[in-house]
Amino acid sequence: MRLRILGAALSVVFDSGVSADERDELRRAWSRCLEEGEEQASYDSAVQNSALRNSALRNSVLRNSAVQGGSPRTFRARILAGPAVVPVSGATFEGFAADLTSALTLAAIEQRSGQLLMLHASGLSDPGTGRTAALVGPSGIGKTTATRVLARGLGYVSDETVGVELSGAVVPYPKPLSVIVDEPPAPKRQLGPDALGLGDTPAQGSLGALVLLERERAPARAGRPAEVRRPAEVRRPAEVRPLSHAEAIVGLAPHTSSLGKLRHPLQRLCRLLDSCGGAVSAVYGEAEELAALIPSLLARPAVSGGWAPAVVPSPQADDGDLPTGRLNRGDVVDAVEVTVPGGGGTELLVMVGQRVLRLGGIAPALWRALRSPARFEDLPTRIAPEVGLPAGYEEALSDAVELLGDYGVLTRS
Template sequence: MVTGRTFRQFAADLTSAITLAGITAGRGELVMLHAAALADTGTGRTVALVGRSGMGKTTATRRLGATLGYVTDETVAVDGAGMIVPYAKPLSLIVEELPAPKHQIGPDDLGLLVAPASPTLALVVLLDRKPNASTPKVTPLSHAEAIIELAPHTSSLGEVRQPVSRLCGILDATGGAVRVTYREAGDLAVVLPALLEQPAIRKTWRSVLHRGTEPSSEEHSHLHGAHSRVLKRAELLDAVEIPSPNGQDPELIVMTGQGVVRLSGIGPAIWHALATPCDLVGISERIAPHIGLPGGYESHLLESVEKLRSHGILLDA
């Protein structure tokens, strides 16, 4: 039941209630980005504009909706084929000073174009609005960078099967995410049309989430002594290995119940070493042939292990 003391308050609460119901219905099936989306009216290729409050999503929607079809200004829900479930809700606009409720104004009243019935996600843009930006700047993002920035702007991501892999697949299909630093919504109108044409890119990441076989207690004792603290991997929602931007050691993007974590440096080596549980001595023995260990490595290894424990990636076995 939705009620309100005034019609404007009722409209705002009703809009929120319907949005929440839609997000709830899509849990576990759809990747849902808190973003605005606009589509090419001819091709259906759609840009998702992602950003925290104040980054200009609604303002950009009003400006770009004169030439691109309006898909949503709230939640971009993407299925496994890259199709977007349209949600052309009224735009929530600040007309009076807060805490007055936002006005709910329909896209037709704002002159926004109608999007094609089956829009396809073709571009992911992270908005970076800066009042002193002289010209718009487009910065390509690696998958690791993009996922870390996108994860806080999703709904129920942890309930999607292989959530990090799903995000990587979306980024492949859309040619990789970009950050656009801009000042005014008109700047986006200059750069987005060309970006919407960027092609898909080939897959370079791989899923590495698999369970190793736990060694027996006799094996633990034989290898590392009965009194050693044995470590193991925590149960993860997903883990993906991605080539690093410098072309050297790959990075790992893992998702735990606490969130998404990016592992670089010695972190991926430690995680791979714990395909089966072992103690610190065992970890060092397993990673030494692959990355080498300098003198005095013990304190750095222990510090790295403790960081992984604090993020819920490693546990005591």
């Protein structure tokens, strides 16, 4: 089975345990990711939907604890991802299919790291324009459920990873969805978007909206955990709040894959936020509440987020010529300076390793002051025109320098 996932070419070689019917089922589930020319099994959605409603028919097929020749089956396959070979195995077909989905996703992400900006998000597109909304959030927040609800009227891009090229073009990943079919403890099934009646996947599209999801929790009752839902009769729109670029980047960074491998990742995020009209957070209880949100967000015009790159290399002497005791900028992945809305100065966003730091106060002024190395004693002269020097500034300045040094934002020779 040859697949194209996030632009990466992957192949699945079935080694043992997987019957011809099960291979056909997997091809149906992955139909929108199959390479052009890959043979597809015939598919009758009406028959499959009937089978999903009839668990007795499902249970009549010998599979999960299936016995062939008197011994339990073990399902085995290999994923060929360039030179890498990833083995996948499972004791049940459902478990094997779920692990295969996870392994394929990770293999594709590994291949595209450093090229695509990859958001852990549900992707839904306008059927007419291909503009895509990325609903970003951690596992368990309801992205798959939101996808099943919203993709009845919108295009299905992904329920797992939204990949974005440098140009802003979206690379679809219309993978199978992990869905509860039978009552627990029955395992989830990997069902393709066609079986679920999801909208078409756009051949071309661009990122048009970035939404950070937050699930609203109802008050917990005694002895029971809080329920993540509003009362069933309430279907008001999600509560939306615009985010500054600094807020958005800090919120998005934990939900990206291999962010630090991109060239100038923070600048890339800022440009993407500009093109989307900025990001928003959405507090919601049920997926239906998001339905009214998407069209208006996709229609927002681009903005200028009031930011500037902050990683212009400092002029430095050779190590042997650099006097000791000098402060300098750290070896950071990227940095941007972002204007605080309402005239509140600027904030410095710095990526050190895999960590994104949001720094205010005198940190932006210190960063600018160290365009060239300086002794600590020189700093007051350099930053005074920008921030002033209130009484007792020495201790505060020393603390700030020490903290930035701990973060790796500043270094001392």
